[in-house]
Amino acid sequence: MKWHHIEENWAAFYEAIVDKWPEADEAELDEIDGDQRAFVKYIAELTEQELADAREEILDWMRGELPSDVVMDPGHDGHSISLSAKYVGEGEDEYDDDARFGDDEKE
Structure with a gap:
């Protein structure tokens, strides 16, 4: 993951x-x-620790996965959808309902 x-x-x-870091305090x-x-x-x-060691520990932690709260955030979804635009055909809108593809039907 990136710092942003x-x-x-x-x-x-x-x-x-x-x-x-279990000692971390939410207020801080x-x-x-x-x-x-x-x-x-x-x-x-x-x-x-020294700053350099703490920075390295944080960088190691950042190599992990995004927390589910971030992945499930609607803003993250919107960003992912907009990035998918390059895979959508010309004249189509990446935000359109995909029901016409049949995957929204209940069995």
């Missing part, structure tokens, strides 16, 4: 942050509000 995913969906990452995460430098400094203080 984290920054744009900061509160959705609280659970993942606390899973990785509120104050950080997605600021990458503040987060690195916070994790360094929390884990009693």
Whole structure:
């Protein structure tokens, strides 16, 4: 994942942050509000590490999956749909209902 995913969906990452760093406090995460430098400094203080070591630990954590709260966010869906436009034929709208394809019918 990229930092902009984290920054744009900061509160959705609280659970993942606390899973990785159980000592993390949500009130302090509120104050950080997605600021990458503040987060690195916070994790360094929390884990009693040097900034470089904390930064590396965070980068390792960022190699993981996006939390489901972020993936399921309607804004994320809209972004994914707009990216899919390159696969939709000319003259079609990527936001159109796909019921005509038959996959919305109930058995």
